[in-house]
Amino acid sequence: MLFKIAVDCIIFTYDQQAHQLQVLLIRRENAPAQGEWALPGGFVDQLEDFAVTAARKLRQETGVDVSYLEQVQAYALTDPTAGQRLASVAYYALLDVAHYAPAADRTHYAQWVDLAQLPVLPFDHGQKVQDAWRRLQEAARHRPVPFHLLPRKFPLNHLQKFYEALYQVPLDNRNFRKWVKGLPYVEALAEVEQGVSHRPSQLYQFNTAAYSAYEQITQRTPY
Structure with a gap:
C-alpha cells in the first residue's frame, strides 16, 4: 500500500x-x-x-x-x-x-x-x-488575535467589527467597550481619527510590552 x-x-x-x-x-x-x-x-x-x-x-x-x-x-x-x-x-x-x-x-x-x-x-x-x-x-478569547490583522492604531468600533466578523454575532457596544478597556495591553492614545466624515473616534493601540507582562502572569502563549 x-x-x-x-x-x-x-x-x-x-x-x-x-x-x-x-x-x-x-x-x-x-x-x-x-x-x-x-x-x-x-x-x-x-x-x-x-x-x-x-x-x-x-x-x-x-x-x-x-x-x-x-x-x-x-x-x-x-x-x-x-x-x-x-x-x-x-x-x-x-x-x-x-x-x-x-x-x-x-x-x-x-x-x-x-x-x-x-x-x-x-x-x-x-x-x-x-x-x-x-x-x-x-x-481570540485569550490572545490578541486582531492585532495581527488591524492597523497599528484603530478606533474601538473597528475592533468590535472584527470580533463580530470572527464570531458571526452582533456584540453589545457598551459591554464590548467595557471589556476592551479592562485589557491591560490595549492602550488608549491621545489621538483621534483623521479624514473621516463623521465625528472622529479616539484611537487605541496594542501595547506589546504590556501583553508580554500579561502573558507571563497568566502563563499563556501568544499567537
Missing part, C-alpha cells in the same frame, strides 16, 4: 472595508479537482519539518511568505485511487492583506475569498477551514 502525507495551509486575513474574514484559496491546475478552488499545499517531498513544507508550498503556489504557521490537526483520508492511503496536516496563519497579498503573477489563481462566501471545496478542505476558524475563535 502506498502511503502519502500532505500539508494544507489555511491563511486568514481581514478585509477592513467590508469587515469580513477571508481565507486564501488557489485554483487547482492539476487533477484531481482541476480548476476548483482549494487550499494551498501539497505532498511532503523533502526531509524537513511539516510546517517548513507547508510554508514552502504556500510560497510556491501564492507568492505569500510566512514566518510562522500554527498546526490545526492531522487528518486521515482514503485516496480514491485503490491501494493508496493519504494523511494530511493542516496549518493556519494570520496575515495582514496589505503586506501579504498574493504575488502579482499568481493572482489569476490565488485569491482571498470571504468566509461567508466560501465555495464548496474539494477533498476535506472545507472541514479544515471550519476547524481552523474554530481554533481562531478559541485563540
